[in-house]
Structures are given as C-alpha cells and as structure tokens.
Amino acid sequence: MTHNQSVDVTDGFHLVIDALKANDIDTIFGLVGIPITDLARLAQAEGLRFIGFRHEQNAGNAAAIAGFITQKPGICLTVSAPGFLNGLTALANATTNCFPMILISGSSEREIVDLQQGDYEEMDQLNAAKPYAKAAYRINKAEDIGIGVARAIRAAVSGRPGGVYLDLPAALLAQTIEAGHAQRSLLKVVDPVPRQLPAPDAVQRALALLKGAKKPLILLGKGAAYAQADDDIRAFVERTGIPYLPMSMAKGLLPDTHAQSASAARSFVLAEADVVVLVGARLNWLLAHGKGKTWGKPKQFVQIDISPTEIDSNVPIAAPLIGDIGSCIAALLGGLDAAGITAPDAEWTGAIAERKETNQAKMAALLDKNPAPMNFHSALRAIRDVLKDHPDINLVNEGANTLDYARSIIDQYQPRKRFDSGTWGIMGIGMGYAIGAAVVSGKPVVAVEGDSAFGFSGMELETICRYQLPVTTIVFNNNGVYRGTDVNPTGGADVAPTVFVKNARYDRMIEAFGGVGYNATTPEELTGALQEAIAAGRPALINAVIDETAGTESGRLTNLNPQSAKKNQ
Ligand code: ADP
Numbered sequence: 001m002t003h004n005q006s007v008d009v010t011d012g013f014h015l016v017i018d019a020l021k022a023n024d025i026d027t028i029f030g031l032v033g034i035p036i037t038d039l040a041r042l043a044q045a046e047g048l049r050f051i052g053f054r055h056e057q058n059a060g061n062a063a064a065i066a067g068f069i070t071q072k073p074g075i076c077l078t079v080s081a082p083g084f085l086n087g088l089t090a091l092a093n094a095t096t097n098c099f100p101m102i103l104i105s106g107s108s109e110r111e112i113v114d115l116q117q118g119d120y121e122e123m124d125q126l127n128a129a130k131p132y133a134k135a136a137y138r139i140n141k142a143e144d145i146g147i148g149v150a151r152a153i154r155a156a157v158s159g160r161p162g163g164v165y166l167d168l169p170a171a172l173l174a175q176t177i178e179a180g181h182a183q184r185s186l187l188k189v190v191d192p193v194p195r196q197l198p199a200p201d202a203v204q205r206a207l208a209l210l211k212g213a214k215k216p217l218i219l220l221g222k223g224a225a226y227a228q229a230d231d232d233i234r235a236f237v238e239r240t241g242i243p244y245l246p247m248s249m250a251k252g253l254l255p256d257t258h259a260q261s262a263s264a265a266r267s268f269v270l271a272e273a274d275v276v277v278l279v280g281a282r283l284n285w286l287l288a289h290g291k292g293k294t295w296g297k298p299k300q301f302v303q304i305d306i307s308p309t310e311i312d313s314n315v316p317i318a319a320p321l322i323g324d325i326g327s328c329i330a331a332l333l334g335g336l337d338a339a340g341i342t343a344p345d346a347e348w349t350g351a352i353a354e355r356k357e358t359n360q361a362k363m364a365a366l367l368d369k370n371p372a373p374m375n376f377h378s379a380l381r382a383i384r385d386v387l388k389d390h391p392d393i394n395l396v397n398e399g400a401n402t403l404d405y406a407r408s409i410i411d412q413y414q415p416r417k418r419f420d421s422g423t424w425g426i427m428g429i430g431m432g433y434a435i436g437a438a439v440v441s442g443k444p445v446v447a448v449e450g451d452s453a454f455g456f457s458g459m460e461l462e463t464i465c466r467y468q469l470p471v472t473t474i475v476f477n478n479n480g481v482y483r484g485t486d487v488n489p490t491g492g493a494d495v496a497p498t499v500f501v502k503n504a505r506y507d508r509m510i511e512a513f514g515g516v517g518y519n520a521t522t523p524e525e526l527t528g529a530l531q532e533a534i535a536a537g538r539p540a541l542i543n544a545v546i547d548e549t550a551g552t553e554s555g556r557l558t559n560l561n562p563q564s565a566k567k568n569q
Helices: 012-022 037-045 056-070 082-097 110-114 125-132 142-157 170-174 179-185 200-211 222-226 230-240 263-272 285-290 325-339 346-368 376-387 401-409 430-441 451-455 458-466 507-511 523-536 555-560
Strands: 009-011 027-030 049-052 074-078 101-107 135-138 163-169 176-178 216-220 244-246 275-279 300-305 319-322 394-398 418-420 445-450 471-477 516-520 540-545
Touching: 009 012, 009 179, 012 037, 012 142, 012 170, 012 179, 027 037, 027 056, 027 430, 037 049, 049 430, 049 458, 056 074, 056 082, 056 101, 056 222, 056 430, 074 082, 082 101, 082 125, 082 163, 101 125, 101 142, 101 170, 125 135, 125 163, 135 142, 142 163, 142 176, 142 179, 163 170, 176 179, 200 275, 200 300, 200 319, 200 325, 216 230, 230 325, 244 263, 263 346, 300 325, 346 376, 346 401, 376 401, 376 445, 376 471, 376 523, 394 401, 394 430, 401 445, 401 555, 430 445, 430 451, 430 458, 430 471, 445 451, 451 471, 458 471, 458 507, 471 523, 507 516, 507 540, 516 523, 523 540
Parallel strands: 027 049, 027 074, 074 101, 101 163, 135 163, 216 244, 216 275, 275 300, 300 319, 394 418, 394 445, 445 471, 471 540, 516 540
Antiparallel strands: 009 176
C-alpha cells in the first residue's frame, strides 16, 4: 500500500455540499447537466433537498423567493453557459428586488475559456454575472471552497440583500484534497446578518419631523416585510395611530382589513400627506419617483433603509434613518413618548375614512356584477372570498390586468404571503415563486396568473406534480396578452401579436402530469374548484374563462407603453 492510498481524501463535490450544510443550507433549486449532475446527486445523498426544474430561470426564481421568505440565501444550481444565463435572469431579478440568493454554476475549463479556444459551453461566466449581481466570485482551489461559500453567503444576506454568483469550474469539483485539511477549511459564518443600529441623532431628527406632522403617512415596502420585525412594525403603526399604505409585497404585515390601512384612499393620501415615513420602500417608478402629480402637495420624508445610497435617490430626504428596519423601528418606538408624538388629527384620519368608504362602495358595486363570461372582478371576487378562510395561504400573482386587479381586490392577512412581479414589474416569476414558496413554507400556494404570464413558466407544472406540491394555479384565460380581441389588419393568416389560441384549455396541461384540472366559466364554478383544490392539497390548475374583451393594454402601465402616432394613417 502506498502512502497516498492510505490517506483519507475528499473532493470538490463533497466540500461544496459540506460548506453549504455547515451554514444550515438545506435546499437547492436547480437543473442538472454537465458538470454539476453529480453535485446534485451527492447533495441529495448527503441529506440536502434538491428540487429539479425544467428551466433554470424558474429554479432561480424559486431560490430568490425562498431567500425573501427565510432570510437565508436561496441556492440555485445550474450548468454552464446557457443554463447559467437562464439562471442569471433570476439572479438579476433577485438583486433588483433585494432578495438574497446564490446562483452556483458549473463552468468550463479556465485555460480554454481564457484563451477562447472553443470549449464545450465556453463562456466567461464570472464576468458576465458581475453587472447583474451584488457580488460574484470564482473558486479555483478545493481548499478555498469553505471560504468561497462563506463569502457568497455573507454577501447575499448582509446589508441590502441581493444575488450573488458563485462560479465553480468543472475541474474544481473533481479536485481531491486530504480529508482533514478539507474539514479544517470549512467555516460557519458568524452573524451573517449583523444588526445595524441607527445613529441616535438620526432617530431624534425623524421623531422631531413626525412630531410636527399634521398629515403623516407610513409607507411599508417589501423591505419591511423582509425584515421580519412584524410585531414592532405593527406596534409602531398602532401606537402612533398614523394611517399606512402597504406596497404590494408588504400587504399582510398588518391585515389589509386594518382600520388604519389607507389602501382604499391611496391617491388621496399620497397627494395630501405632509410627512411620509418610508419603511423599506424605494421611491422608484412604483412610487412615481416621489414627485409629480401623484405626490401632490409638498412633503417631507423620513426614510428607513439599510442602504445609505438609497437616500436622496429621487427627491431630498429630510430625515434619513440608516440601519436595519428592526433596529430603526425599535428606536423610534422607544422615543415616541419622550418626543410627545400623539395620534394625528381626526380631520386627517376622518378625511381618509370618508374617501375609503366612497371608494370601497364603488369597488363593491363593481364586484357585485355577474357578467357572463366572467370578467376580472367577478372572478377575483370568488377567489377573494375563498382565500378569506385561508389567511396563511401563499399567494403568487403576475400578469397585467390580473396583477393590477388582484392586488387591490384580494386581501392579505399575514406577512410575507404575497409574492408578485416586484420591482421590475415582470412576467415569468409565477411557477418558480409558487414552487419556492411551497417548498420553504410547507403551506399551500395559490398562483393567480394571467394567461400570458403563465406561459413563461408553465412547464413547471410537471415539477409541481413530480414533487406533489400543494399548488393551485388559476389561469385567467382571456385568449391573449392584455385581451384576445386584436386582429391582423392585413387580413393575413397570422393572428395578431397579442392573441393566443382561442378557448385554450390550460387545465388539460396539468392532467398530463397527473394533476387535477378544472375548467371554470362562472364564479360559482371557480369557488367550488378552488375550495376543492385547496382542501385536497394536491397539484391543481383552474382554467378561469374570462371575457376576451376584458382587460386594458398594459394594465395600469398604459403611460409606459409608447404608441405609434402613425399606425392608423
Ligand atoms: P417596494 O417595491 O415594496 O416599495 P423596494 O424593493 O423598493 O420595496 O424597497 C425595499 C428597500 O428595503 C430597499 O431599499 C432595501 O435596501 C431595504 N431593505 C431590505 N431589507 C432591509 C432591512 N432588513 N433593513 C432595512 N432596509 C432593508
């Protein structure tokens, strides 16, 4: 026996798994192929959960939403070049949304890639990832795997969370290393999400501004939901008595039925408020950049954010409060009494209540109608009423009109239960988010999808059925993008760019994989199907037949959709 044969060795494959496990990572979302097939196999053999997808973008989206829900980086594993690029879309989306995620991709041999000698799936993945990630690293030596994984984890979750790319060349995975040496190279990250306390003078400045406010407003963003400071946020809202508005993924931090919710008077409070407290919400396009007609009267902002460079991004911020939301809200709560902050004038809250009542009555009248075929409102009324009885259900929502209407019609009752198109306002997150949410929460998911939005990730129905996840997908089928009525003006054989196959039966797709399909043409059928699907806790798809003339182009984003002045000439 030679000396070498008697030495206990391990390799890169095992070390990557050991490094993830040492940091309590228990799930990988991915898609196998060269060079990471054995990594996925071994991960499963070593007790990690491996959820295999049909397209990397969906695996990446699942990892991203898992990160948002758990505050641990969601892991996505892909093959090289095209698989990596598919995953990169999700990584960029995660970074944009401030979700912690790590995209791990196998890559081709460095020496061939760098000399551009034409390797199998040759691509300089590390440099391709950099502009779209919060950080990007490559590990070249097996003994660096522990430190490389630790760096990726810390980068993903500390400060403003985001997407991290970790490049693992094929040669690294097969590298062998003496087992004792390998063991010593592993580490568990200490305090990966360190608290960041706000400066006392910044807290006082914010409290002083609030004290002087006549028409204060609190705006909760998905950063507030992510922070998991739910009790303190609720206490801050309730103790101050200030009306609040949730951004879509902050819905449920306080139940949407809360008396202080100003959602039904959104445009009124945005225009009228004099001091606005932003809690984990950016003044980006979703908030009209904090200026213009939407924001009406002049106002001053308190902004709570972990990222100092977010401050003054669009408009001047009078009282920046830099720190983690939990610490910032706790500091504000601690100072409320001393600052003498009392409930806002009844004139302000009364005016809001009046608006809410009028708007809610208008919405109720719309929801009460029963057109045949169904429109967005009548279908959503049915879904809203069923979900009221299941406050812990996860709701995924994407589409144009389907997103716009569902956001304001379906109430949320618990934090981090609504996952949607997010900061980019994109389509394609649906089945990835649904799978990620089902896997990490262990709770059922209902995905309310426009028919166009569903198309981007629909093949993952097979994944949902394979893992028997309790996901009910509802496809709002109005025969096209926005609606199904456009015609080809030339009279040619091709349908218009926005139109799909008429009267498609999406419910039959899931039947191919053993799931249960429903075709619902009335609110009663939709109610029955959804109740049954939730009770069964098994994969289901409801094809909700919506009037093809219902729906507006680009939903509420018509102003962002340039139209040709010449097209009708
Ligand atoms: P929304 O789209 O709901 O308005 P955004 O994604 O625009 O929300 O804003 C989220 C903000 O929250 C980001 O600016 C991010 O830096 C911040 N953030 C995320 N997590 C935390 C945290 N734990 N503490 C403080 N700020 C956070």
